[in-house]
Amino acid sequence: MEYTKPLAKLIEYFQKLPSIGPKTAQRLALHVIKMPENEVKNFAEALIEAKTTISYCNICFNMSSSNPCEICSNPTRNKNIVCVVAETKDLMAIEKTNEYNGTYHVLQGLISPIDGIGPDDIRIKELLYRVNQNDIKEVILALNPSVEGEATSLYLNKLLKPFNIKITRIAFGLPMGSELEYADEMTLTRALEGRIEI
């Protein structure tokens, strides 16, 4: 199969994106050819603008085009609570609930010895510095319920204990709308362990 060259190049670029296979890459590239020219130009500009203007917040390491980021510089957010997440996408997921009014700390990864990621490779010392320098009353650990997430939570808990602040972890258990019958053993175990009085 011989794609015309500029098309082959575009397909290749789409294919480098996560979760985009050869079929989807081809579909996206063909769609681009059919888009109005100014739309394509705007898309291309949006790519470059996002890449060149967005960096990491010096306080919480969230992605932002301003520094400090929109959340850290928002006077209505509660600076005494810090929610620790692994990645910006986790922060975004929590923001979408509209239920949290504190600030964040994006670790930019999780401890994972298998992948060669140790405590010094993620933003742990920056978190400790923040807790040490500011009047922080609660740290919420909101890391994935995976081996890496659990290990990182345990490690952080140990390091944060000496500061004498409240350390909490988000609840693990049955997702809303799910059926107990189909829950896996690990989830059910955690749901039982995490039972609360009503």
Place this chain on the structure above:
Amino acid sequence: MEYTKPLAKLIEYFQKLPSIGPKTAQRLALHVIKMPENEVKNFAEALIEAKTTISYCNICFNMSSSNPCEICSNPTRNKNIVCVVAETKDLMAIEKTNEYNGTYHVLQGLISPIDGIGPDDIRIKELLYRVNQNDIKEVILALNPSVEGEATSLYLNKLLKPFNIKITRIAFGLPMGSELEYADEMTLTRALEGRIEI
């Protein structure tokens, strides 16, 4: 949820692409921010280059940056056989088999009265002109086995009959590796109808 502005814009553009929902758009945009800057620039340039240099071949209406396209101008391709497809992506699927050495004719759609697409809205007259002006010995109809594909095939068969050329249609039947037991009735019916002597 307040995305930082350039990120929101990029997510919006990704979301306009086919089969990209809000979650995938967010993942792709976050990935772009983490890509090396020159990679992002190359991607943006590839978008614009593909859009501005690719148009339709004047002979077969395949997408190409050259005119006639790579296939029509390839001296080793058999110009006496024309395979009629609905879209460039169908042409690409056939090219990937490496089994076909003729030329194509991309209709750029199928007759679909429900969607208001009549015979004049797709490249049918261009096909008839081609068959009339050139020494074409066989037209292969390779349209989807859908209502629209069948209707278009019937219509084309009627128009092409007077030219006294061979008109064929690709086979419909059981896909390779499938199981007869799980085939739907329509497919089995077509497989029986299309049985060939062995």
